[in-house]
Amino acid sequence: MAVIPGDGIGPEVTQATLEVLQALENRFSLSFDFKNVEAGDGSKSKFGIALPEKSYQTISSSNACLKGPVGESAKQVIIALRQRLNLYANIRPAVTLPNVPSIHSHVDLVVVRENTEGLYKGIEDKTPEYAFSVRVVTKEASLRIARVAYEMAMKRRRRVTVVHKSNVLSSCELFSECCMNVARHYPKVQTEQMYVDNASYQLVKNPRRFDVIVTTNMFGDILSDEAAGVVGSLGLSPSMNLGDQFGLFEPVHGSAPDLPKGTANPLATMMSARLMLEWLAEKHKDDALKQASEALWRSIIQILRKRVFTPDLGGSSTTAQVTQAVIQEISTQNPS
Ligand code: NAD
Ligand code: MN
Numbered sequence: 001m002a003v004i005p006g007d008g009i010g011p012e013v014t015q016a017t018l019e020v021l022q023a024l025e026n027r028f029s030l031s032f033d034f035k036n037v038e039a040g041d042g043s044k045s046k047f048g049i050a051l052p053e054k055s056y057q058t059i060s061s062s063n064a065c066l067k068g069p070v071g072e073s074a075k076q077v078i079i080a081l082r083q084r085l086n087l088y089a090n091i092r093p094a095v096t097l098p099n100v101p102s103i104h105s106h107v108d109l110v111v112v113r114e115n116t117e118g119l120y121k122g123i124e125d126k127t128p129e130y131a132f133s134v135r136v137v138t139k140e141a142s143l144r145i146a147r148v149a150y151e152m153a154m155k156r157r158r159r160v161t162v163v164h165k166s167n168v169l170s171s172c173e174l175f176s177e178c179c180m181n182v183a184r185h186y187p188k189v190q191t192e193q194m195y196v197d198n199a200s201y202q203l204v205k206n207p208r209r210f211d212v213i214v215t216t217n218m219f220g221d222i223l224s225d226e227a228a229g230v231v232g233s234l235g236l237s238p239s240m241n242l243g244d245q246f247g248l249f250e251p252v253h254g255s256a257p258d259l260p261k262g263t264a265n266p267l268a269t270m271m272s273a274r275l276m277l278e279w280l281a282e283k284h285k286d287d288a289l290k291q292a293s294e295a296l297w298r299s300i301i302q303i304l305r306k307r308v309f310t311p312d313l314g315g316s317s318t319t320a321q322v323t324q325a326v327i328q329e330i331s332t333q334n335p336s
Contacts, residue, residue, distance in 0.1 A: 001032060001276070002062040004055075004077075007040045008255025009264035010068030016266035016323040017066065017273045023327045024277075024292040035062060039077045040070030041255075050076035060085060060246075064276050067250035068269060071257070078250070079122070082115045087241035087248055088141060089148045090115040090220060094207075094227035094237060098304045101314055102232040109210040110156070111227060112149040113220025115241055117141050118171075120217045137171035137216065142178035148242075149179075149214035150186040158189045159211035163199045163219055175216055200226055207231075224252055233312040235265025238272035240279065249276040262318045265310040267300055270326065274300070299329035 003018065005011040018034060025032055037055045044050040050073035059065050059081065070077045081087065090113040096102050123134035146162075153160045162179040164172035176193060183191040194202065196219045202209060203223065207230050213223060228237035234253035241248040251268035277293035280286065308325040309315025317325075 002035050002037045002059040002065040004037050004039050004059075004065065004067040004070070006068030006255060007042055007071035007073075008069065008257050009259055010040070010070065010255055012262070012319055013251065013264050013266040013269040014066070014068035016319055017269045019323055020270055020296065020326050020330065021273055023330045024296060027295065027330055027333075028288045028292045030288055030292060037065075041073050044073050044076070051080055056081075056084070059248075064246070064280055065248040066269075066273055066276060067248055069251060069253055069255045071255040074254070075120075075122075079120055081248060082241055083122075085243055085246055085248070086116065087243045087246065088114065088116050088144055089242045090239060091148075091152070091242065092220070092224040092227070092237065092239045092252055094224070094231045096231045097236060098301060099307055100232040100236065100304060100309075103204070103230060104207050107207045107210075107227075107231050108157075109207060109227060110152065110212055111220050111224040112145060112152060112212055112214045113224065114141055114145040114175075114216050115220075116217075118217030118219075120221075135169070135171045135216075137175050139174065139178055142175045143182060146179040146182035146214060149212050150182055150189055153189045153212040154186065157211040160186075160189055160191050161199065161210055161213045162191065162193045163196050163213055163215035163223065164193070165196050165219075166193075167195065172216070179214060196223075199223060203227060203230060228252055233265060235268050235310060235312045236271065237268050238275055240272070240275050242279070247276065247279050249273065249279075262320065263311050264319050265312050266319050266322055267310075270296065270300060295330055295333055296326075298333060299326050302329045 005014045037058050039051045039055045092111040096107045117136045119135045121136040164176050166172040166176045203226050228234045237252035239252050249272040274293050274296040277289050281289035303325040308317050
């Protein structure tokens with residue numbers, strides 16, 4: 001699998017996650033083939049390009065990609081990868097976890113974000129006098145993401161909230177119509193529609209009302225950071241970017257240039273790796289991978305129970321201490 005260390009805290013949290021994956025390799029007799037890939041601000045200053053073609057080739061010929069956050073070149077790296085690899089579904093769970101301080105308890109929702117178009121389509125221009133970014137919404141992409149959301153809801157609490165701003169934006173009108181067309185095929189799922197401004201309010205006031213939120217690209221970007229804040233930290237928010245064949249897994253957060261060295265929470269990246277193992281296990285019908293993904297999840301829950309917390313959770317553990325604690329849990333657990 002391809003690994004993008006990225007910028008800022010990226011290399012630290014990615015290295016921490018690779019150490020944890022190595023512990024899982026040993027424990028479950030797995031063999032991962034990690035291929036380090038350069039992309040991001042570092043690559044841009046070194047080679048003059050944020051996503052060199054060689055990196056793209058390595059990523060696209062891998063079975064999956066684990067990505068650390070990149071910095072200011074996010075548009076040239078992650079937006080480009082999502083569009084070029086057609087990773088149309090961005091799935092971002094937000095769940096309250098044991099002992100983690102949060103403004104609400106018992107939150108368990110997932111943001112399903114359209115990942116290839118909307119305001120991030122890249123049809124833009126900027127002059128000193130004016131600038132524009134065209135918001136593109138197609139029927140094809142909207143139906144596709146709605147199906148992902150409804151399939152997911154069927155495996156969860158069977159509730160979908162379609163989030164848009166159709167009272168103002170025609171592009172949202174089409175998005176809403178497409179979602180409602182898909183909704184008709186899922187009579188067991190309860191559907192509600194909500195304007196994005198209200199949704200961001202409800203997310204803070206009453207987040208337990210949400211199960212699956214389906215929305216367009218930028219709204220999903222913003223609401224998923226908000227959901228991370230509601231459950232405690234961006235340092236605990238993983239994500240998957242899925243297409244029909246390929247998956248790219250990354251934390252929701254960015255390169256966090258404001259963080260002192262060694263203090264970043266590596267769990268969002270580890271939780272993304274866990275989603276990657278689960279996805280690979282499902283795809284290849286591989287039981288050892290499934291066990292590894294479950295062990296990783298249990299280990300993360302265990303260290304949270306023990307309050308091994310980085311500063312974002314109110315603790316004083318370092319990135320390295322959290323990593324060692326997770327590895328310790330992996331090596332002492334019974335393989336279920
Ligand atoms: P950010 O997500 O990097 O940080 C937001 C806040 O969350 C900061 O206070 C930060 O300290 C905190 N935070 C983030 N990750 C954390 C972690 N693992 N542990 C503890 N605290 C954490 O957002 P930003 O500051 O707006 O962006 C910084 C850079 O990241 C920008 O250059 C942006 O382009 C880039 N970015 C990249 C991606 C990506 O690669 N997918 C995503 C978002 C932002
Ligand atoms: Mn974001």
